[in-house]
Amino acid sequence: MNRPDKFKLDDSATNPADTDRAQVQKTQITFDAPAEREKQPDRISIREVAREAGVSVATVSMVMNNNPRISRATHLRVRKMIERLGYQPNRMAQSLSGRYTQSLAVMLPPLRHAFADAYFGEILSGIADRAGKLGHKLLLEQAKPQFIREGKHLELFERRFVDGVLCLGFNEKHHFLQDFCAKEFPAVIVDNRLSHTPCDFVVCDYRLGAQQAMNCLLQLGHRNIGLIYAAPESCTAREVADVYLTRLQEADSPTDATRRHDGCFTDEGGAAAAEQILAAHPDTTALFCGNDKMALGALRYLTSAGKRVPQDVSVIGCDDIQHLAYVSPSLTTIHLPLYELGVLACDKLIERIRGKSEHIAETLPTHLVLRESTGIVPTRSAESP
Incomplete structure (x- = not known):
């Protein structure tokens, strides 16, 4: 048991030798805690976050673990409440302080044989090799209509699944690419570019x-x-x-x-x-x-x-x-040079993630x-x- 920093005896009774034992007043011991301890606010608990956000404790826990079962609206509401109340368990504190996930997303068109395609395969090989050497994991996603309609492409960032995204096989008609630019999320278009939007790109000549x-x-x-x-x-x-x-x-x-x-x-x-x-x-x-x-x-x-x-x-x-x-x-x-394009795309995306502010527009020669x-x-x- 820890000893108190200091204590005092509050003994208002007379000497017990001079009075009857039954009438002796109780001796009280009071502890004087340091001033800084008295001023320390109570730590916000996960239950308080849940109560204020109108959800269960389990839901708050799932939000902190980026569980995909939680809807985007609920996720954002709980996240805002966590930030407002200042609830920061160790892992969440790291996340909110700007630490990288060391994960990159690669988005592909919703083609049946996209992952077996030789064109995509060469670029993906370059991306995977470079990402692996730099200590990054890859998340592959196909941009199916429902995926885009529900805003899942934006959740990749908002829910901190990844630090950045490489968009492969898309062009002007894929309007969701502009969402990344508008929100200034780290994204690089691979082997194409948008003529009227200043999105980052790498492309073959x-x-x-x-x-x-x-x-x-x-x-x-x-x-x-x-x-x-x-x-x-x-x-x-x-x-x-x-x-x-x-x-x-x-x-x-x-x-x-x-x-x-x-x-x-x-x-x-x-x-x-x-x-x-x-x-x-x-x-x-x-x-x-x-x-x-x-x-x-x-x-x-x-x-x-x-x-x-x-x-x-x-x-x-x-x-x-x-x-x-x-x-x-x-x-x-x-x-x-598709393999080299994949390597370059990965390098440029990581540069953007780490704070590069200049517009990325790289072209590789062909022959x-x-x-x-x-x-x-x-x-x-x-x-x-």
Whole structure:
């Protein structure tokens, strides 16, 4: 038992030897606590937080542990009450003082095979390797309509699940990207950018790659060139289409819209687009495709239609998916440094999390990889106007 800091005897009774024992007044011992102890306020308890917030103690506990069963509205109400009352158990104190979670989110489109896609896979490999080396964990999320509608993308920050988010596979039509910018949450758009919103981004140089691809085809004598593209609302897709049209105009070559078709970034879409272009323009001698999947579909259609590649029709892709270097004919394509892009995206996001204030806008160079699917224009086409 701890001894009191000081004590005094309050003995108002007379000497017990002179009086009857039954009439002796009780001796009282009073403790004089230090002044600072007397002024110390009572510690706020979790029960008080629960009472003031109108929830149960269990709910407050779940809020502090970021339990996903708690609704966003309840979570925010309890958090505000915790801050207002100053309730800070050790773990919560660390959270509210600005400590990092050491976790990053990667958001992907709600595509069925997104995690098996070679394009996404290369970028994710770069992100995962870099994050691991820097001691960060990754949380993967698909931006399904309900996820966005319920504000779950914002809860990633508001409920301190992550320090920042990398947005992969999105473009102008995905308006939720602007939510991150508006709230100044650390977020980096990967391999695209928003033309009218100053969101941070890292991207491959699609314009440079498209220029190299078109220069290659024109130098080989091709003038009747089709374009298989996708996501026309995307800045990068518009850059490719702009280069395609500009170079054809400079070469006095046909640019009518029926030579351009949406291939939906898929093998099947690429095959269908190639069929439509050649049906409308049998004189087509080259196809420029916005990604390797669509190029693979175009190759498949051309083979089924009895067209030889590259003797009758040349094909260029974009991505440089490695296994397409081993198909026959091997695919000429624009190499995108996707793994390096993932590494860069992770680095730049962490810079933003740690306080970098300058706008992040990084572009990685691309280059054309020449293989077997491109060749000199057939003589009959070279002689045609």
